[in-house]
Amino acid sequence: MSSQSRSSRFIPRLLLSPAVITLLIWMVVPLALTIYFSSIFYNLMQPDVSGFAGWMNYEFMITNPAFTDAIWNTLVLLASTVAITVIGGLAIALLINEAFPGRGMVRLLLISPFFVMPTVNALLWKHMMMNPIYGVLAQVWTFFGFTPINWLQDLPLFSIILMISWQWLPFACLILMTSLQSMDREQLEAAEMDGANYWQKFRYMYLPHLARPISVVIMIEVIFLLSVFAEIFTTTNGGPGTQSTNLAYLIFNEALQSFDIGVASAGAVFAIILANIVAIFLVRIIGKNLEK
Amino acid sequence: MSYLELKNVDKYYGDVHAIKGVNLTINKGEFIVFVGPSGCGKSTLLRMIAGLEEINDGDLVLDGNEITHQAPSKRDLAMVFQSYALYPHMTVEENMSFALRIKGEDQSMIDQKVAKAAETLNLTPYLKRTPKELSGGQRQRVAIGRAIVRSPKVFLFDEPLSNLDAALRGQTRVEIAELHRDLNATSIYVTHDQVEAMTLADRVVVLQAGVIEQVGTPMELYEAPANKFVAQFIGMPQMNLLSASYFSGISADAVDVGVRPEHFTIVEAGQGSISGQVELIEALGNETLIHVCLDCNGEKLIVRQYEQPSIKVRDTVSINYDASHLHQFDAKGEAIR
Numbered sequence: 098m099s100s101q102s103r104s105s106r107f108i109p110r111l112l113l114s115p116a117v118i119t120l121l122i123w124m125v126v127p128l129a130l131t132i133y134f135s136s137i138f139y140n141l142m143q144p145d146v147s148g149f150a151g152w153m154n155y156e157f158m159i160t161n162p163a164f165t166d167a168i169w170n171t172l173v174l175l176a177s178t179v180a181i182t183v184i185g186g187l188a189i190a191l192l193i194n195e196a197f198p199g200r201g202m203v204r205l206l207l208i209s210p211f212f213v214m215p216t217v218n219a220l221l222w223k224h225m226m227m228n229p230i231y232g233v234l235a236q237v238w239t240f241f242g243f244t245p246i247n248w249l250q251d252l253p254l255f256s257i258i259l260m261i262s263w264q265w266l267p268f269a270c271l272i273l274m275t276s277l278q279s280m281d282r283e284q285l286e287a288a289e290m291d292g293a294n295y296w297q298k299f300r301y302m303y304l305p306h307l308a309r310p311i312s313v314v315i316m317i318e319v320i321f322l323l324s325v326f327a328e329i330f331t332t333t334n335g336g337p338g339t340q341s342t343n344l345a346y347l348i349f350n351e352a353l354q355s356f357d358i359g360v361a362s363a364g365a366v367f368a369i370i371l372a373n374i375v376a377i378f379l380v381r382i383i384g385k386n387l388e389k
Numbered sequence: 390m391s392y393l394e395l396k397n398v399d400k401y402y403g404d405v406h407a408i409k410g411v412n413l414t415i416n417k418g419e420f421i422v423f424v425g426p427s428g429c430g431k432s433t434l435l436r437m438i439a440g441l442e443e444i445n446d447g448d449l450v451l452d453g454n455e456i457t458h459q460a461p462s463k464r465d466l467a468m469v470f471q472s473y474a475l476y477p478h479m480t481v482e483e484n485m486s487f488a489l490r491i492k493g494e495d496q497s498m499i500d501q502k503v504a505k506a507a508e509t510l511n512l513t514p515y516l517k518r519t520p521k522e523l524s525g526g527q528r529q530r531v532a533i534g535r536a537i538v539r540s541p542k543v544f545l546f547d548e549p550l551s552n553l554d555a556a557l558r559g560q561t562r563v564e565i566a567e568l569h570r571d572l573n574a575t576s577i578y579v580t581h582d583q584v585e586a587m588t589l590a591d592r593v594v595v596l597q598a599g600v601i602e603q604v605g606t607p608m609e610l611y612e613a614p615a616n617k618f619v620a621q622f623i624g625m626p627q628m629n630l631l632s633a634s635y636f637s638g639i640s641a642d643a644v645d646v647g648v649r650p651e652h653f654t655i656v657e658a659g660q661g662s663i664s665g666q667v668e669l670i671e672a673l674g675n676e677t678l679i680h681v682c683l684d685c686n687g688e689k690l691i692v693r694q695y696e697q698p699s700i701k702v703r704d705t706v707s708i709n710y711d712a713s714h715l716h717q718f719d720a721k722g723e724a725i726r
């Protein structure tokens with residue numbers, strides 16, 4: 098009896114193992130290599146210096162003044178983009194939830210920024226919108242008699258946040274829009290008969306209904322926004338100074354500008370730690386919501 | 390004394406005239422049931438009274454106040470929805486107190502009202518649960534409780550029992566009847582189930598295609614239907630409709646004659662006025678329904694009898710009718726009195 102149940106469990110596991118092993122290798126090998134590289138001297142410009150480095154690479158990374166800036170910028174970028182896209186996406190989704198002529202077209206236009214590649218998005222903003230001489234925003238500023246803002250020079254991090262928010266707003270909007278469609282109409286009617294005004298309906302009906310999709314939006318955005326790179330690389334190159342450098346860009350800088358693989362790998366290990374800290378917070382706050 | 394009055398109420402959906410000038414007067418404390426086939430406009434009419442559908446023409450007067458175009462929450466009505474429409478993330482207590490809380494009423498007053506309603510509905514042990522932790526019947530009671538705590542002038546029920554299984558439906562029906570007796574509240578109840586209509590109603594409103602066919606007590610509808618539609622809609626199995634030629638001593642205008650199944654009796658061959666062949670016998674225990682096919686022209690009728698029959702399928706039988714219970718209809722389908 099027990100041997101039978103053991104063998105009946107063995108076969109599915111055997112059949113599963115290729116997939117599981119592949120996944121493990123896929124994850125473990127890069128992680129192990131990164132940790133290994135972070136512990137040796139490995140600078141492409143100084144091939145003669147090699148051997149075990151101990152904590153040297155980590156120390157070098159932490160004492161780099163750009164490092165704290167990068168972590169701070171990463172978190173600011175993450176938090177503000179998530180806030181802007183969720184609040185803005187929610188507002189737009191509620192706005193276009195009611196039927197109106199041309200709704201299909203409006204929805205299509207709303208979603209389209211999400212299909213624009215990050216580099217194209219960055220170039221669009223850099224040249225078309227934010228250029229202080231020929232950009233659209235500069236024209237608007239001039240029209241109203243203000244001095245045009247040199248966005249990428251003076252407000253680099255804010256400019257990046259703006260670009261990424263523009264790209265991710267449609268995503269939030271799309272998810273929230275579809276879940277608004279599943280809102281129970283009779284529930285809203287019951288609330289209306291109970292005397293709830295729009296704000297109260299929002300607070301007591303829509304928001305609880307949307308708690309789960311909002312969690313999903315936040316989670317997915319956090320995963321992708323921790324590693325924003327293309328927009329920064331295309332527009333500000335992390336500058337001026339380190340004002341728009343995030344952790345991903347700093348690692349890129351160490352690896353492919355300074356050619357120091359060892360330090361870059363140490364940075365990557367920090368990135369993993371940061372991602373895990375964020376993940377713990379996410380699971381604490383949002384995981385509960387998803388379980389319901 | 391009229392309490393709620395509908396005067397020539399109309400509803401259009403684009404070109405479709407859904408409710409065609411309905412007039413209805415409802416007295417205080419009455420239990421009114423709207424009944425009719427699917428799509429007859431009974432739910433639309435209820436939603437118009439509730440304020441969830443706009444009234445295109447006509448007036449709605451409640452307790453002396455014109456409320457035709459007032460917002461639903463200002464009308465002082467409470468509705469029990471078909472899906473119950475409970476707020477899923479709130480506990481039973483929060484569900485029931487929602488209307489009072491957003492109105493900003495005194496908390497101790499709210500607690501008192503909720504406790505009282507919960508006691509009436511046997512919901513006290515479940516106050517802290519959320520709707521998904523309740524059974525169908527309990528959810529139903531919460532939906533009613535949510536209406537009760539508001540102490541509205543009129544209760545509106547939109548097919549409230551259609552999501553319950555048969556046994557629970559019968560039990561809840563009795564509970565609603567008792568509740569109405571205790572609260573003595575004016576109620577309007579929409580259903581397609583004639584058993585609910587017959588058992589609950591003080592007066593039944595039969596609707597068809599946006600028009601009221603007849604208003605009356607359940608027994609009036611059963612014993613004196615105003616037209617063929619009401620005659621066939623009320624009663625299970627349906628009233629038999631036969632051409633007038635089978636009957637003697639009836640009005641000259643009569644085209645069709647309706648006879649309820651229990652007013653036919655099967656008699657020995659040759660002794661009845663109608664004869665036919667037995668097509669099907671449905672023995673239900675307390676009663677037996679005998680389907681008879683009339684040999685002359687293929688018309689069919691159903692005989693209800695309360696004894697076990699000795700006849701068999703394909704037997705030729707003779708049938709007598711109770712001459713005091715004939716319903717005669719003229720060419721337009723209206724009853725001849």
